[in-house]
Amino acid sequence: MATQSVLTPQNEDFPRWYQDVVAKAEMADNGPVRGTMVIRPYGWAIWERMQAEMDARIKEAGVQNAYFPLFIPLSYFQREAEHVEGFSPELAIVTHAGGEELAEPIVVRPTSETVIGEYMAKWIQSYRDLPLLLNQWSNVVRWELRPRLFLRSSEFLWQEGHTAHASYEDANAFATKIHLEVYNDFLVNVLAAPTYLGIKPASERFAGAINSMTAEGMMRDGKALQMATSHELGQNFARAFDIYFQSEAGQAELCFTTSWGASTRMVGGLIMMHGDDQGLVVPPRLAPIQAVVIAVRDEPEVNEACGRVAASLKAAGVRVQIDRGRGSFGRRVTDWEIKGVPLRVEVGPRDLKDGVVSLVRRDNAEKLTLGLDEVSVKAPGLLEEMQADLLAGATTRLTDATHDVENIDEAIEAAETGFARLDWSKVGVSGEAALKVHAITVRCLQRRDATMPLAETEPDLDCIVAKSY
RNA sequence: CGGGGCGUAGCGCAGCUUGGUUAGCGCGCCUGGUUUGGGACCAGGAGGUCCCGGGUUCGAAUCCCGGCGCCCCGACCA
Numbered sequence: 001m002a003t004q005s006v007l008t009p010q011n012e013d014f015p016r017w018y019q020d021v022v023a024k025a026e027m028a029d030n031g032p033v034r035g036t037m038v039i040r041p042y043g044w045a046i047w048e049r050m051q052a053e054m055d056a057r058i059k060e061a062g063v064q065n066a067y068f069p070l071f072i073p074l075s076y077f078q079r080e081a082e083h084v085e086g087f088s089p090e091l092a093i094v095t096h097a098g099g100e101e102l103a104e105p106i107v108v109r110p111t112s113e114t115v116i117g118e119y120m121a122k123w124i125q126s127y128r129d130l131p132l133l134l135n136q137w138s139n140v141v142r143w144e145l146r147p148r149l150f151l152r153s154s155e156f157l158w159q160e161g162h163t164a165h166a167s168y169e170d171a172n173a174f175a176t177k178i179h180l181e182v183y184n185d186f187l188v189n190v191l192a193a194p195t196y197l198g199i200k201p202a203s204e205r206f207a208g209a210i211n212s213m214t215a216e217g218m219m220r221d222g223k224a225l226q227m228a229t230s231h232e233l234g235q236n237f238a239r240a241f242d243i244y245f246q247s248e249a250g251q252a253e254l255c256f257t258t259s260w261g262a263s264t265r266m267v268g269g270l271i272m273m274h275g276d277d278q279g280l281v282v283p284p285r286l287a288p289i290q291a292v293v294i295a296v297r298d299e300p301e302v303n304e305a306c307g308r309v310a311a312s313l314k315a316a317g318v319r320v321q322i323d324r325g326r327g328s329f330g331r332r333v334t335d336w337e338i339k340g341v342p343l344r345v346e347v348g349p350r351d352l353k354d355g356v357v358s359l360v361r362r363d364n365a366e367k368l369t370l371g372l373d374e375v376s377v378k379a380p381g382l383l384e385e386m387q388a389d390l391l392a393g394a395t396t397r398l399t400d401a402t403h404d405v406e407n408i409d410e411a412i413e414a415a416e417t418g419f420a421r422l423d424w425s426k427v428g429v430s431g432e433a434a435l436k437v438h439a440i441t442v443r444c445l446q447r448r449d450a451t452m453p454l455a456e457t458e459p460d461l462d463c464i465v466a467k468s469y
Numbered sequence: 470c471g472g473g474g475c476g477u478a479g480c481g482c483a484g485c486u487u488g489g490u491u492a493g494c495g496c497g498c499c500u501g502g503u504u505u506g507g508g509a510c511c512a513g514g515a516g517g518u519c520c521c522g523g524g525u526u527c528g529a530a531u532c533c534c535g536g537c538g539c540c541c542c543g544a545c546c547a
Contacts, residue, residue, distance in 0.1 A: 006508060023480095034539085089545060111547090142546065151547090158547065206547095226547065263547045296506055330507035337507095348506055358506085439543090 006334060009277050014221040019149070021271055025280045025339045028149045035147035035154030039264070042339060043150075045288035047157070047267055051137065053190045053286070054159060054262060057182040063133040063161055068115045070139070074105045076114035079240040083113065086207020090142040092154075108141040113208065113233070113259055116162045117241035124255065126246045127166050131174065135161040150268035151225075151469050158263035164243055164255040168234070171256035172211075172454065175230045178260045179213045179452075183228035191266070192283040192390035193217050193273055194398050195227055196419075196464050197452050198444030203432055206259075210234035213452060216443045216464065218398045219272035222418040224443045224468040227269050230260035268469070273394055274363075280340030281363050283390050284383035288319060291379060292341045294332060295324040296348030305372065306347050309357060312376035313345075318383070337362065342386055345375060361386055363393075402464070408434050411465050415440045424461040440465050 007020040022028055027043030030036070039047065055065075074093065077084050087110050094106040109115070116134065124132055137159045144154045161178060165171040179197065187193040195215035205212045209231040217227045237243070238255040247253050274281040284290050293310045295302045303324050313320040321341075323332055336344055346358040357375060359368045363386050370378060401418025405411050408431050414420035415438065424445055427435070432442055445461045447453050453461055 086546090140547085144546075145544095146541095156547070229547070261547065265547050298505080326505085328505055328507085328509050330505085330509080332508090333506095334508050346506075350506065 006338065007277060007279060010220060010275075015148075017275075017277075018268075018272060021275055021279055021338065022149050027267070027271075027280075030149065031155075033154075035144045037147075037149055037153040037155070037264075039157075042288075043267060046270070046282065046286065047264055049286050049288050050186075050191075050262075050266055051159070054182060054186050055137070057186055058135050058159065058161065058178075061133070061178060061182060063135045063163070065136060066134050067136050067138070068109075068112050068119070070109055071106045072109050072112070072115050074107050076118065077107060079114065080208050080236055082236070083208035083240075087111070087142075090144070092141045092143055109138070110140055110142045111259070111261075112136065112138070112140075112160055113162065113237050113257075114241070117237045117243060117257070120162070120164050120255070120257070121241050121243045124164060124243060124245050127248055130164060130166045130245055130255065131170060132164040133161075133174075134163065135159055148268075148469075150264055150271070153264075156264045158261050160259060160261045163258045164238070165258070166245065166247070166253070166255065168256050171232055171234075171258050175211075175213065175232050175258040175260060176452070178258075179215070179228070179230040183215055183230065183260075183262060186262075187215055187217070187227055188391065190283065190285045191227075191270060191273075192285075192387055192394060193227060193269065194391065194395040196398075196444055196446065196450070198446040198464065199453055199456065200229075201424075201432070201442045201445060201456055201463070203429075204441060204443075206231045208233060208236050209259075210236065211455060214444050216466075217269055217273055218394075218401060218419060218466075219269070219469070220275065220397070221272070222401050222416075222466070224419065224464075224466040225265070225269045225272065226443075226468070227266055228260070228262040231258060233257040233259060272469075274390055275340070278334075278362075279338030281390065282340040282342060284342045284387045287340070287342050289321045289339075289341050290319040290383055291321075291343035291345060292336050293320060293322045293345045293347060294329070294336070295322070296329050296346055296351075298324055298326050299349065301352060302347055302349060305352055305357075309345055309347060309372060309375050312373070313379055316376040316380055318343075318376070318379050342383055343379060363390060411435065412438050412440060415466050419443070419464050419466040421462050421464050424463040427463055427465070435465055439467055441468055443468060 008016040010017045026040045028040055029038040031038050090110055092108040139155055139157050141155050144152050147153050163174055187195055195217045197215055200212040200214055211232040213230040215227045216224050219225055235254045235256055237257050243255040244252045245255055271280055291313055293306045295306045306322050306324055310320045310322045342362050344360045351357050356369050356371055359370055403414040403420050405414050405420045405422045411420035411422055443464045443466050445463050448460055
């Protein structure tokens, strides 16, 4: 392991550590306009992997991708009361174009319920057209006062799914399915990110939704981050955009719609959930580079051996990259550590004499000495072990830092270091206000058995409260 | 928008209080060489509207006035 960290240690200044990682792992840069973000190749590679994994699951759920415009008529936003109210402060509005002032201002989409609703109304005629299951990968703009790379940027990238159904039950079931089979499955099995699945209290709900499901992850500083959300919009948008269908009985009925999204914020979550003082730690199944083969020296025999090891790894299905660059060995090792590449294979002349190489796991620094031909045999298993260990480690941290408490005061104390879980009936609206003074919010509501309730009004619910990003 | 801080090389900063040669340091960058098993070293080098505009002065990064920009902390959010 590194003798000395290049980064600000997490326990010294966590936000600073985060910024250091983003910069030194070459993930992203600030854009020229405040709040905008330039995603660099390595950060983009990670986002692409997230996209690929989530997109496959979205399609598996029967959803089709489509694309709707960036520009939305302002009037669309004004059709759904809560939606307008919720989004107005964050809108970027185009008033001039083509050298003239526009007759109607155009909103740069902060989300697409409204445009998509308009077209759903056009496309849905009969119950035979339902469910209509759409998704788009896009950028959206929500003007931010305090931006942070990946976590809060005025422009960010995401997928937004939008569906229309014939009944409340269908809509609820589908939103839940997406939450569990797309988001939670991805989070657990790819991102190695355990979360609390639950619903948002009314105060935290999406503007215009009747119910918002969330997956709340814990960052290494004990703060919460919403990793993904799934909303039931009831008939609110259907009513505002006339999304009707003719039932089997021949009646005109309003649809029930849903929307659900996961954004580049997830990259921030990845960094803060798994990263350590040496930098990023990327779960193997997500990692764009799963193994780096480092030539200790830039010598022909060493490079040749690197090439062979890399080829064998590739043949074994490992995403691999060779580092035969010049420059000091230590520097290159540190750089790959900061980038969080799961496995590091070191090939040097000393090893080659014995026909072996060193293999080091990023997460626990365990070092193995393996025969040249052994690497590709062992690597896949090691990657899977690391994947499992990361999930187990993150789960332990989440569990250990979640404190069951009896009242608001205890919750406030617990939220200094992690999450607090308490009876929702002991919080309520007044309790939320008391928590808010300490910048603590109700992250989600759960049943006693940690499953997701259908609504806030269910009896016997717990709430999880924490400070959050 | 309320409170605090900062604008000097690509990045991080010193210099300013007490005006005075050619504006400096660390990292990074370039060239050459020695190196290379945990952020290497030596030598040489490039790089500056000292945020902008005015003022005071023989002389301003430094003092005065005005402006702009950025960062941090509070009210919203994926």
